[in-house]
Amino acid sequence: MTGVNDRTAGNTVLDPTNESRPAVRTLLERPDSLEGLVVGLLDISKPRGNVFLDRIESRVTAMGATVLRYSKPTFTKPAPVDLRHEIATHCNVVIEALAD
Amino acid sequence: MPNGRPALPDGLVLVMKQECATCRLVEPLVARIAGEAGPLTVWVQDDPSFVGGATALHDSDLAVSWHNSIETVPTLMVVREGRETERTVGWSREDWRRITGIADLGGDLPPVRPGCGSMSVDPDLTDELRVRFTGDTLTARHVEFSSAEDEFEAMFARGWTDGLPVVPPTRERVLRMLSGTTRAPSDVVALCPPDLVELTVEKIAINAVMAGCLPEYMPWVIAALEAVCNDTFNMHGVLATTMPVGPVIICNGPGTRAIGMNSGINVLGQGNRANSTIGRAVQLTVRNVGGGRPGEVDRATHGNPGKVSFCFAEDELNSPFTPLAQWRGMKPGTDAVTVFAGEGPRGMVDQLARTPDELCQSLAASLLPMQHPKLVIGFDAILIISPDHGRIFREAGWDRDRVLTELTALTTRHGSGLVRGAGGIAEGIPPHLADAMLPKFRAGGLLITYAGGGAGLFSSMVAGWANGSVGSEPVTRAVAS
Numbered sequence: 001m002t003g004v005n006d007r008t009a010g011n012t013v014l015d016p017t018n019e020s021r022p023a024v025r026t027l028l029e030r031p032d033s034l035e036g037l038v039v040g041l042l043d044i045s046k047p048r049g050n051v052f053l054d055r056i057e058s059r060v061t062a063m064g065a066t067v068l069r070y071s072k073p074t075f076t077k078p079a080p081v082d083l084r085h086e087i088a089t090h091c092n093v094v095i096e097a098l099a100d
Numbered sequence: 101m102p103n104g105r106p107a108l109p110d111g112l113v114l115v116m117k118q119e120c121a122t123c124r125l126v127e128p129l130v131a132r133i134a135g136e137a138g139p140l141t142v143w144v145q146d147d148p149s150f151v152g153g154a155t156a157l158h159d160s161d162l163a164v165s166w167h168n169s170i171e172t173v174p175t176l177m178v179v180r181e182g183r184e185t186e187r188t189v190g191w192s193r194e195d196w197r198r199i200t201g202i203a204d205l206g207g208d209l210p211p212v213r214p215g216c217g218s219m220s221v222d223p224d225l226t227d228e229l230r231v232r233f234t235g236d237t238l239t240a241r242h243v244e245f246s247s248a249e250d251e252f253e254a255m256f257a258r259g260w261t262d263g264l265p266v267v268p269p270t271r272e273r274v275l276r277m278l279s280g281t282t283r284a285p286s287d288v289v290a291l292c293p294p295d296l297v298e299l300t301v302e303k304i305a306i307n308a309v310m311a312g313c314l315p316e317y318m319p320w321v322i323a324a325l326e327a328v329c330n331d332t333f334n335m336h337g338v339l340a341t342t343m344p345v346g347p348v349i350i351c352n353g354p355g356t357r358a359i360g361m362n363s364g365i366n367v368l369g370q371g372n373r374a375n376s377t378i379g380r381a382v383q384l385t386v387r388n389v390g391g392g393r394p395g396e397v398d399r400a401t402h403g404n405p406g407k408v409s410f411c412f413a414e415d416e417l418n419s420p421f422t423p424l425a426q427w428r429g430m431k432p433g434t435d436a437v438t439v440f441a442g443e444g445p446r447g448m449v450d451q452l453a454r455t456p457d458e459l460c461q462s463l464a465a466s467l468l469p470m471q472h473p474k475l476v477i478g479f480d481a482i483l484i485i486s487p488d489h490g491r492i493f494r495e496a497g498w499d500r501d502r503v504l505t506e507l508t509a510l511t512t513r514h515g516s517g518l519v520r521g522a523g524g525i526a527e528g529i530p531p532h533l534a535d536a537m538l539p540k541f542r543a544g545g546l547l548i549t550y551a552g553g554g555a556g557l558f559s560s561m562v563a564g565w566a567n568g569s570v571g572s573e574p575v576t577r578a579v580a581s
Contacts, residue, residue: 011244011245011247011249011251011254011268012242012243012244012245012270012271013242013243013245013251013255013268013269013270014238014240014241014242014243014269014270014271014274014302014306015240015241015242015243015306016240016260016269016303016306016307016310016384016388016389017260017388017389017391018292018295018297018303018388018389018390018391019240019241020295020297074569074570076334076337076340076341076566076570076571077331077334077336077337077570078294078336
């Protein structure tokens with residue numbers, strides 16, 4: 001984006017966005033292995049999501065990880081702040097599961 | 101002195117322009133007023149040399165005229181302790197004599213002459229003046245396109261549009277848009293989902309310009325955004341759901357007619373600027389400020405064309421029912437928006453019903469399949485009654501409550517036919533409800549409104565998303581002037 005804060009006339013417009021979007025969002029570094037890590041499994045509370053997560057839990061446990069299970073109150077809304085904080089505090093990795 | 105606002109000197113202040121015949125008519129009086137009525141300050145908008153007998157100042161940048169809201173010249177004001185206490189516009193012998201205290205002032209002039217338009221309200225100048233005197237109230241980042249860029253293509257490229265061209269939000273246009281509201285540009289209206297960004301009036305105005313709004317639509321755009329950006333309407337969920345819903349905006353009140361909204365022919369279709377751009381401004385704001393973009397937080401499987409804009413007015417003047425906003429708790433005559441998480445509309449044809457009972461049977465049969473014939477209570481709906489169908493209810497004396505009562509009875513069914521697996525259809529209600537009598541809609545979940553062209557024995561329906569605390573509740577909000 002060129003000309004930011006340039007107040008010259010011409011083809012200058014006002015930014016309609018929240019101006020907080022960084023040009024690039026970098027992902028956290030991915031672990032090479034799950035062995036010894038705590039993996040959070042977040043059930044978004046859609047039907048049969050637990051079936052999928054049960055299978056994931058057995059696979060991840062076999063890889064040497066410790067699993068903690070969480071669920072959102074409803075799939076229609078974002079996870080509450082407290083829940084997000086709890087997951088971030090206790091887990092090294094999180095898997096958020098869909099269903100249907 | 102914010103924005104270079106000049107102080108007014110105490111005494112009499114006269115604003116004139118040489119080009120104005122009425123100003124030239126009263127010019128010979130200036131010397132006598134200056135001599136007999138105490139301090140007089142004269143500002144002239146164009147050529148101060150035309151005033152004799154007093155030292156006229158040149159309001160060269162029109163700052164005096166702009167900041168004192170001079171709409172007509174001549175304007176004669178009384179100023180005490182820096183504040184205006186009285187003014188008269190044009191020439192009125194009676195007013196000028198009273199204000200100056202000169203009993204025989206202008207005896208050879210006609211009693212009254214209207215003035216001329218002030219240069220500060222000249223349509224060719226107002227945009228420039230607004231930028232000059234109020235431009236520093238804006239804080240949004242400036243984006244300059246390179247000379248090689250087509251500005252419309254540049255806005256597409258930056259991801260600011262809904263797939264259609266948008267109007268470039270220049271400072272002039274944004275300030276003009278802001279003239280449609282009394283709220284300060286820095287006012288925070290809401291936290292805009294999904295990124296929960298503080299949504300200012302200025303950002304709304306920028307997106308309203310892009311959508312093609314007129315300034316007088318601003319209060320409606322602001323009210324609609326207040327209505328969707330909260331946990332009750334749950335705009336975040338409406339975006340994130342895979343279902344094809346978006347905010348449907350129903351407008352009520354005399355203001356809908358003042359801004360020229362359509363409640364008649366093709367009411368849900370194209371062609372009316374207010375209908376098309378108010379809804380579009382809401383969507384562009386959620387996209388650009390909130391960050392709600394398709395393929396990102398917006399996960400809709402299909403979406404619907406109304407997610408560009410779905411906004412219309414109720415035809416209150418001809419409706420057999422109380423206005424929707426009033427039914428939902430607003431005082432009569434209130435300008436208000438009701439937002440509903442809805443899909444695209446579907447038509448409903450019944451050209452043979454002549455009694456309200458026959459028509460309700462037809463409407464009920466058409467409402468039952470919404471979302472799924474075997475799913476009940478979990479989804480709300482809007483029923484848009486057309487004038488031809490509404491006439492049947494009016495002539496029978498049926499009000500909204502009567503129609504709702506009939507439709508509720510006609511759409512209440514035994515659970516045995518609705519449970520999962522019944523009728524060879526896996527979808528359905530849980531088995532424990534098999535013995536219950538179940539209405540199609542929860543109490544308050546069917547929103548009846550009245551709109552459409554004067555010919556056509558059709559009505560229209562809009563299915564909703566998951567309702568209640570796990571989904572979206574309709575929200576009605578008053579529109580502030």
